[in-house]
Amino acid sequence: xxxxxxxxxxxxxPTGPYPAGPxxxxxxxxxxxxxxSTTAVHVAIALAYQGxxxxxxxxxxxxxxxxxxxxxxxxTQACRxxxxxxxxFAVYEGTSVAELDAMIDELSRSHDFLVFDTPxxxxxxxxxxxxxxxxxxxxxxxxxxxxxxxxxVDAETFKVRxxxxxxxxxxxxxxxxxxxxxxxxxxxxxxxxVRNRTQHIEARNQRRIDLALTELSKxxxxxxxxxLSERVIYRELFPSGFTLLDKGHLGELGTxxxxxxxxxxxxxxxxxxxxxxxxxxxxxxxxxxxx
Numbered sequence: 581x582x583x584x585x586x587x588x589x590x591x592x593x594p595t596g597p598y599p600a601g602p603x604x605x606x607x608x609x610x611x612x613x614x615x616x617s618t619t620a621v622h623v624a625i626a627l628a629y630q631g632x633x634x635x636x637x638x639x640x641x642x643x644x645x646x647x648x649x650x651x652x653x654x655x656t657q658a659c660r661x662x663x664x665x666x667x668x669f670a671v672y673e674g675t676s677v678a679e680l681d682a683m684i685d686e687l688s689r690s691h692d693f694l695v696f697d698t699p700x701x702x703x704x705x706x707x708x709x710x711x712x713x714x715x716x717x718x719x720x721x722x723x724x725x726x727x728x729x730x731x732x733v734d735a736e737t738f739k740v741r742x743x744x745x746x747x748x749x750x751x752x753x754x755x756x757x758x759x760x761x762x763x764x765x766x767x768x769x770x771x772x773x774v775r776n777r778t779q780h781i782e783a784r785n786q787r788r789i790d791l792a793l794t795e796l797s798k799x800x801x802x803x804x805x806x807x808l809s810e811r812v813i814y815r816e817l818f819p820s821g822f823t824l825l826d827k828g829h830l831g832e833l834g835t836x837x838x839x840x841x842x843x844x845x846x847x848x849x850x851x852x853x854x855x856x857x858x859x860x861x862x863x864x865x866x867x868x869x870x871x
Contacts, residue, residue: 602635602687603767603854604694606713610746611729612700614719615776617645618814619807619847620697623717624650625823626848627693628665630855635668635687636695639680639705646697647671653821664826667695677708692856711753714767715851719774719807722789730773731796738788740796747800754801772851773797776807805850811840 607620624636638647650669657664668687672680687694696713698706710716720726724733730747731740743751750771760766773793797804808814813824813836822829824841833841 602691602694604696604709604712604714605717605851605853606696606698606709606715607717607719608696608698608706608710608713609700609718609720609726609729610702610706611726614700614721614726615808615814616700616719617643617649617697619717619719619774619776620646620695621649622808622823622825622844623848623851623853624667624693624695625665625825626844627695627853627855628667629825632692632855633668633690634693634695635670635691636697637683637687638669638671638697639703639709640697640699641671641673643699644671646695649818649821651821652819656820656822662829664829672705675705677705680705680708693853707749710750711756713769715853716750716769716771717774717851718771718802719776722775722777722786724785724789724792727789727792730800731792733792738792740792740799743796743800747796750802751800770852771800771802772805773802774805774807774847774850777809803850806843806846808843808847809840811836813837813840 605620605623607616607623609616620636624634627634636646636650638644640646647669650667653664653666654669656662657666668691670683670687672683674680684694696709698709718730720729727733728744730744732742732744733739734741750769754769754771757766757769761768775793793804796802817823824830824837824844827833827841830837
């Protein structure tokens with residue numbers, strides 16, 4: 581955990597904006613290359629811009645893209661002597677669910693949101709946090725290779741034949757969560773499939789994916805949200821830790837950058853995340869970054 585942002589262990593358990601504890605957002609996809617980490621960091625910073633106290637936990641100890649992005653952001657702030665909304669960031673390098681839960685409990689004491697970035701592979705810790713998510717975000721590129729993560733389609737009709745193992749896992753987790761909503765004051769799990777589009781997708785294939793996703797969403801109960809297009813700007817921002825929300829530090833933005841910011845605004849709105857009341861937010865929280 582970054583020492584400069586480590587929460588105090590003596591802080592009281594959360595009883596304010598979120599009586600059930602901080603709101604947990606888990607970005608999970610067992611396939612890599614779907615824009616999961618990029619989406620996670622931009623959502624985390626968007627929440628910070630609105631005054632929420634955000635902690636970001638990277639469960640991919642090998643790639644640690646989310647952690648490195650926020651580490652770069654902290655270094656840029658120190659080097660340029662600027663103050664930007666950001667997040668507490670940590671990477672979990674162990675294998676124990678109990679130790680991970682202890683880290684989560686510690687961070688829960690002083691944050692409104694916990695944002696998890698998970699590895700692009702089957703991983704027991706990723707499954708653990710996914711089943712405990714308040715909002716589970718599954719980014720997919722518009723291809724049937726990615727769609728196969730949640731459902732299998734018929735090769736001739738492109739109708740959904742069956743759920744994948746991952747979709748069944750989340751389906752069972754949501755059923756268990758529904759049972760505990762009243763008993764344990766748990767929130768309902770909101771599963772959102774975010775469509776991060778690759779460029780130059782063929783129109784007929786696009787329609788087939790549209791129909792398959794719509795059919796499967798009705799069967800499984802997830803929502804579909806528009807995500808981020810594949811743009812060079814995201815790769816260019818990584819070394820500095822800047823995001824598209826830091827418009828005062830990005831210089832003159834071209835048309836593609838402005839369109840990307842609009843996509844990000846739509847994505848954050850589409851996730852429908854519950855912000856804490858205005859009087860519970862940090863004073864530095866501002867809305868100009870996503871206005």
